[in-house]
Amino acid sequence: MGFSEPKEAKVEEEQLVKDLQAGKTESFERLATLFQKKIYALSFNLTRNAMDSEDVTQEVLLTLFKKIHTFQGKSAFSSWVYRITLNATYMKLRSRKKDQNISIEELLPSFNGSGFQQEKIQDWSENTESLLFDNETRETIQKAVDLLPEKEKIVFLLRDVEGLSTEKVGEVLELTVPAVKSRLHRARLFLRKKLANYFEEYKVRKETK
Amino acid sequence: MICCKECLELLHDYLEGDLQPEVSTSLEEHFEDCPPCIAFVNTYKSTTHLCKTTLNSTEIPDIVKERLKEFVDKNKNA
Numbered sequence: 001m002g003f004s005e006p007k008e009a010k011v012e013e014e015q016l017v018k019d020l021q022a023g024k025t026e027s028f029e030r031l032a033t034l035f036q037k038k039i040y041a042l043s044f045n046l047t048r049n050a051m052d053s054e055d056v057t058q059e060v061l062l063t064l065f066k067k068i069h070t071f072q073g074k075s076a077f078s079s080w081v082y083r084i085t086l087n088a089t090y091m092k093l094r095s096r097k098k099d100q101n102i103s104i105e106e107l108l109p110s111f112n113g114s115g116f117q118q119e120k121i122q123d124w125s126e127n128t129e130s131l132l133f134d135n136e137t138r139e140t141i142q143k144a145v146d147l148l149p150e151k152e153k154i155v156f157l158l159r160d161v162e163g164l165s166t167e168k169v170g171e172v173l174e175l176t177v178p179a180v181k182s183r184l185h186r187a188r189l190f191l192r193k194k195l196a197n198y199f200e201e202y203k204v205r206k207e208t209k
Numbered sequence: 210m211i212c213c214k215e216c217l218e219l220l221h222d223y224l225e226g227d228l229q230p231e232v233s234t235s236l237e238e239h240f241e242d243c244p245p246c247i248a249f250v251n252t253y254k255s256t257t258h259l260c261k262t263t264l265n266s267t268e269i270p271d272i273v274k275e276r277l278k279e280f281v282d283k284n285k286n287a
Contacts, residue, residue: 062280181221
């Protein structure tokens with residue numbers, strides 16, 4: 001459906017776009033149904049604010065409807081929708097920007113002179129699945145993502161959360177494939193470190209109970 | 210012998226299968242003797258999975274869906 005693009009979905013999407021461009025307004029409803037969840041979810045994951053995300057979703061849908069004739073088919077339709085969604089979301093965020101001052105560098109792995117890891121690395125990867133239903137865990141994850149610097153965050157959301165291919169993320173953000181990869185890797189390293197702090201502390205808490 | 214730093218720098222490409230086979234092999238050889246790196250790789254993978262699962266569960270609330278539907282209907286006929 002929509003963004004995940006199996007073939008039939010893509011054919012339907014192209015037809016809907018053509019129909020809407022030809023003035024068949026019924027296809028607007030179907031396009032809205034196909035895309036609204038993706039628009040809302042991406043916006044929500046960036047703003048963490050339900051009202052903002054609803055506003056953004058409305059704005060984006062309206063833009064699709066009113067500006068459909070400006071879509072020239074040079075990129076995938078979904079890439080166009082993502083770009084409009086990001087622009088609308090960033091406009092919202094700009095009006096309420098808080099300073100985050102977290103440096104991604106501080107959370108990247110550290111090495112000694114011979115290139116060995118300096119920290120003690122614990123393996124908390126097992127048994128975390130069951131913690132997904134725990135509100136505290138979910139909040140920790142959301143907060144960690146919120147703290148990512150903007151450039152890394154958007155690559156992470158599109159690639160890992162929305163599941164777009166590396167190439168498609170490059171198309172949406174107008175970045176080269178190596179740039180997408182490097183930002184994604186930095187985002188994952190940052191998040192890993194944030195979650196490591198949490199899960200290691202969680203384990204200690206449980207053991208001392 | 211390749212060091213932890215190099216391994217972790219190549220981790221993204223390694224997991225995507227984008228590395229030359231001989232480079233992949235040298236990472237795997239390093240991992241065999243390096244429990245901290247294995248722990249790192251496991252937690253790197255689970256981080257992606259945990260974040261994806263958590264953030265993917267964002268749904269549009271029903272009330273918002275209704276309002277969006279009204280909005281679409283109104284504009285469609287405008």
